Amino acid sequence: MGLLDSFLGKKRAAAAPAPHGGFYALHDAYGDGPDYDAWDARLDAVEQRYAEQEALEERRRQKWWHRAYWQGRRRRWWAVRIVAATLALFIALVAWLAITAPLSRSLEPIAPPEITLLASDGTPIARNGAVVDRPVKVADLPPHVIEPFLAIEDRRFYSHWGVDPRGIARAALTGVGGGSTITQQLAKFTFLTPERSLTRKAREALIAFWLEAWLTKDEILERYLSNAYFGDNTYGLRAASLHYFYRHPEKLKPEQAAMLAGLLQAPSRYAPTRNFDRAKQRMELVVEAMVASGYLTPAEAAAMPVPRIDSRRRNELPTGTYFADWALPEARQAAEAGYAAQTLTTTLDSRLQGIARRVTARAPLGSAQVALVAMRPNGEVVAMIGGKDYGRSPFNRATQARRQPGSTFKLFVYLAALRSGMGPEHRVANTPIETGSYRPRNARGTYSESLTLEQAFAQSSNVAAVRLLDQVGSEAVIETARDLGITAPLAEGDPSLALGTSTMTLMELTAAYAGVAANDFPVEPHAFRRAEEGWFDWLWNGRSSLSSRQHANIEQLLRAAVNRGTGRAAMLRAPNFGKTGTSQDYRDALFVGYAGDLVVGVWVGNDDNSPLAGITGGGLPARIWRDFMVQALGEAPVRRRGAPRPDPSGPVQPQDVPDLDALPAGAAGPRLRVEGDGVVISTDIEGLPVDVRIDESGLGLEPRELEPQAPQP
Numbered sequence: 001m002g003l004l005d006s007f008l009g010k011k012r013a014a015a016a017p018a019p020h021g022g023f024y025a026l027h028d029a030y031g032d033g034p035d036y037d038a039w040d041a042r043l044d045a046v047e048q049r050y051a052e053q054e055a056l057e058e059r060r061r062q063k064w065w066h067r068a069y070w071q072g073r074r075r076r077w078w079a080v081r082i083v084a085a086t087l088a089l090f091i092a093l094v095a096w097l098a099i100t101a102p103l104s105r106s107l108e109p110i111a112p113p114e115i116t117l118l119a120s121d122g123t124p125i126a127r128n129g130a131v132v133d134r135p136v137k138v139a140d141l142p143p144h145v146i147e148p149f150l151a152i153e154d155r156r157f158y159s160h161w162g163v164d165p166r167g168i169a170r171a172a173l174t175g176v177g178g179g180s181t182i183t184q185q186l187a188k189f190t191f192l193t194p195e196r197s198l199t200r201k202a203r204e205a206l207i208a209f210w211l212e213a214w215l216t217k218d219e220i221l222e223r224y225l226s227n228a229y230f231g232d233n234t235y236g237l238r239a240a241s242l243h244y245f246y247r248h249p250e251k252l253k254p255e256q257a258a259m260l261a262g263l264l265q266a267p268s269r270y271a272p273t274r275n276f277d278r279a280k281q282r283m284e285l286v287v288e289a290m291v292a293s294g295y296l297t298p299a300e301a302a303a304m305p306v307p308r309i310d311s312r313r314r315n316e317l318p319t320g321t322y323f324a325d326w327a328l329p330e331a332r333q334a335a336e337a338g339y340a341a342q343t344l345t346t347t348l349d350s351r352l353q354g355i356a357r358r359v360t361a362r363a364p365l366g367s368a369q370v371a372l373v374a375m376r377p378n379g380e381v382v383a384m385i386g387g388k389d390y391g392r393s394p395f396n397r398a399t400q401a402r403r404q405p406g407s408t409f410k411l412f413v414y415l416a417a418l419r420s421g422m423g424p425e426h427r428v429a430n431t432p433i434e435t436g437s438y439r440p441r442n443a444r445g446t447y448s449e450s451l452t453l454e455q456a457f458a459q460s461s462n463v464a465a466v467r468l469l470d471q472v473g474s475e476a477v478i479e480t481a482r483d484l485g486i487t488a489p490l491a492e493g494d495p496s497l498a499l500g501t502s503t504m505t506l507m508e509l510t511a512a513y514a515g516v517a518a519n520d521f522p523v524e525p526h527a528f529r530r531a532e533e534g535w536f537d538w539l540w541n542g543r544s545s546l547s548s549r550q551h552a553n554i555e556q557l558l559r560a561a562v563n564r565g566t567g568r569a570a571m572l573r574a575p576n577f578g579k580t581g582t583s584q585d586y587r588d589a590l591f592v593g594y595a596g597d598l599v600v601g602v603w604v605g606n607d608d609n610s611p612l613a614g615i616t617g618g619g620l621p622a623r624i625w626r627d628f629m630v631q632a633l634g635e636a637p638v639r640r641r642g643a644p645r646p647d648p649s650g651p652v653q654p655q656d657v658p659d660l661d662a663l664p665a666g667a668a669g670p671r672l673r674v675e676g677d678g679v680v681i682s683t684d685i686e687g688l689p690v691d692v693r694i695d696e697s698g699l700g701l702e703p704r705e706l707e708p709q710a711p712q713p
Contacts, residue, residue: 110189110227111235114341115331116317117324119350120382126324127317132339133238135226136249138218144254148261149225151289154182158217162208183208186224225249226339230263231271236339244272246310255307258290259283272309280306322386322396323348327527334528346527347380352598352632356383359627363604363620368612371397371603372628373510377518377594379525395607402488402503403588403605406581406617407460407566409481409500411513411554414457414465416472416480418553419546424454428464428471438495440466457557458565460580462499469498483544484512485522500581510592510601516554517577517594519545558593567591569622572629580617587611591621596633600625 111130119125138146150157156164162183180188187207211220230240237260241249245256252260262282263270272279287304290296296304318324327346335342352374360370365388374383386396395401417426427450433439440462447463456464469477474497478490488504491497507525515521520543546554558577561567566580570591578593587609592601602621605612615621681692 111229112332113335113339115328115335116341116343117327117331117348118343118345119348119353120345121350122345123350124317125346125348125350126319126321127315128319128324128328129341131232131234131239131243131313132236132341133242134339136222136237138222138225140250142250142252145249145252145257146221147293147295148254148258148286148290149182149221149264151293151295152261152286153185153264155289155293157182157221162212163205180204181208182224183211183220186220186227187211189229190223190227228264229267230260231267232273243313244309244311245307246312253307255283255304258286258304259307262286273311276309318390320390320394322390322394322398323353323381323384323527325394326381326384326386326396326399330527344528347376347382347529348384348527349382352383355628355631356385359624359631360385360388363624365604365620366613368604368606368615369397370624371401371506372600372624373398373507373525374598374600374628374632375510375514375523375525376597377514377520377523377599379511379514379523380529381525381527382598393607397506397603397605397607398601399505399507401603402505403603403609404503404583405500405509406583406588406590407462407465407500408509408579408581408590408592408617409502410457410460410465410498411516411558411579412481412484412486413469413472413477413498414453414557415484415516415546415550415554416476417453417468418550419480420472420476422453424553424556425452427452428456428468430456430461430464433463433466436495438466440496440499454557454560457579458560458563460561460566465498466495469495481512483521484515485524486512500583506590506601506603509590510599513578513592513594513601514599516546516551516558517599519551521545562593566616566618567593567622569618570626570629572626572633574633576629578622578625580622582616582618585611586614586616589615589617589619589621591617591625593625595629598629598632600628602628 111132113132114127114129116127117125154164156166160181162181164181184204187204187210191207192204215223225237227236229235230237230243232243234240234243237249240260240263241247241252241256244260245252247256249257259272259279259282262279262285263272265282269275270279270282283306287296287301291298291301320328323346327348331344331346334344356372356374360372363370369387370385371387372383372385373381375381384396384398386398386400387393418424430442430448430451432441432447442462443460446459451459451461451464453468455461456468474492474494477497478492481490486504486508488502488508490502494501511523511525512521514523514525522543545551555577558579559575561579562570562576567578570576570578570593572595574595576593576595578591581590581592582588588603588605589612590601590603592599594600602625604615604621604624681694
């Protein structure tokens with residue numbers, strides 16, 4: 001009982017007299033009876049705690065989306081979590097604004113500044129980009145320049161917090177002014193897209209509050225005036241005032257400032273150089289807004305004259321050419337950030353570009369298109385033709401069109417064979433392929449027991465190339481192509497890969513041949529001169545080269561293709577190296593090669609990929625290549641480094657041309673005729689009819705009346 005008493009908190013009563021012997025007391029010996037009220041209170045507390053434990057366990061078993069999960073929460077619980085969620089949302093919002101709307105972006109021009117591209121000799125070739133100029137400072141502008149913009153765009157600019165409900169209502173009722181404040185407009189054209197949606201409007205208002213919180217009113221106005229579009233490809237108040245009135249904004253007259261302020265609503269529609277009457281009417285609306293805002297009296301508004309336009313800028317340069325369009329992204333990376341217009345000198349050679357334009361213009365193309373790329377062995381692009389007419393089709397077929405290279409791809413097959421240890425004298429079967437699912441055939445159905453690698457490459461044997469791919473493996477061929485800079489997808493294990501069925505650009509293919517010419521690869525085509533590498537940079541540049549033996553062997557094959565093979569129409573007096581290519585069904589015809597310090601690729605084809613009228617790589621493309629090279633290298637072509645020099649003590653023999661006495665005559669004997677300023681000897685070489693022409697440009701050997709070749713798969 002002592003323990004129970006202490007639990008019940010009762011004091012022990014005085015000792016009662018002992019009951020009468022033989023009888024038991026039926027009453028409590030310590031008082032009148034238990035405290036039932038205290039017992040009930042304590043039992044209720046225990047039951048309540050137990051019920052709370054049960055409710056807590058039940059809530060834990062509930063999912064958060066169930067209503068019971070949230071019922072019964074205390075106010076303090078809700079208050080703590082609401083404050084925490086609000087703080088987390090604020091931090092996330094500030095982080096999002098800092099990432100998507102950095103304040104530094106409002107200091108940058110919203111349109112890429114104007115860049116003028118020059119040829120290597122300083123000849124202007126193209127001008128691209130917006131007309132921008134350095135930012136304005138509000139403190140330097142007279143009040144009559146600022147007031148028209150505030151009156152027509154945002155009358156309460158200096159009193160609102162980024163969003164002006166009164167301004168929105170006034171614009172809706174009167175039609176004067178815009179619904180967006182100057183801060184909202186800055187947010188829109190600096191950070192957002194021009195889409196029209198409620199989401200974009202909400203983001204615009206949010207960014208406007210952000211700008212107002214971190215920038216002063218004058219800073220916001222300065223950034224707005226320095227980036228707003230005023231028409232005629234002109235951005236910013238300084239560029240606009242110089243463009244339309246040939247004045248700096250600090251020297252603008254009131255009427256000139258009023259007209260410029262009126263352009264902001266629809267710059268292209270109100271540009272005074274093209275729509276002066278519309279600009280004048282809009283200016284009158286601005287003047288009325290200035291009177292309503294208290295900036296002008298009615299008398300001053302009536303006396304304000306109409307300004308005279310003084311636009312002295314003349315842009316006679318094209319905004320784009322095939323070369324300029326390709327060079328512009330690289331120019332943007334090289335240009336310094338800022339508002340100033342810049343002039344950059346490219347690698348384009350105006351003389352070589354003129355030659356390329358003339359030789360492609362006079363080529364008998366018919367309805368076909370043409371592309372030509374000329375570069376130095378180090379990748380400097382010196383001439384580019386992307387099509388017959390840029391004005392009609394700016395699509396660049398030299399850098400954008402992905403076409404089959406045909407037999408020009410055999411360079412990688414034979415080079416892989418040479419890297420595996422084979423030599424030009426190694427023989428490969430030239431008999432028809434009669435097994436397997438892929439059975440290519442040779443042009444004109446000409447076969448033999450076997451050919452050396454040099455002969456097979458010169459004759460562009462299809463069956464020999466496929467067998468060679470099978471011997472060295474497609475992996476080795478693809479690795480060789482990758483080493484030379486080919487990034488186009490190449491199908492591993494596909495025997496047709498040997499015949500150039502994988503598509504790539506002419507630029508990419510020509511750069512690979514440049515790597516062979518320089519024996520330093522991969523070569524990256526570029527439009528701007530690069531600083532010479534130091535020895536440390538050279539050590540870690542990641543480029544490769546062939547051994548002297550491998551390089552000599554591949555050049556022996558390339559030279560044989562021109563001297564005795566399918567590329568005879570491209571023969572020059574100087575040592576020249578190249579390969580023809582014709583894709584399946586005559587859809588693409590190519591010649592890629594190099595001589596002197598030039599690497600040139602020529603492509604002819606139709607944009608719709610339809611077959612050409614029997615044109616092969618050894619025909620028209622080879623002649624275009626030769627015409628370009630003859631004029632580019634001149635009568636005394638630049639000797640390629642490492643080329644053998646004639647011995648002055650002995651007779652000097654014409655290079656790459658067999659002796660005339662060694663030409664075997666056909667059954668009917670050779671025929672001699674005079675054509676123009678030269679002499680043509682018609683004869684046969686090993687059953688192949690050829691014309692040997694001798695004129696002021698030297699001696700040339702061309703096929704005569706060749707029957708159309710079968711397609712090069």
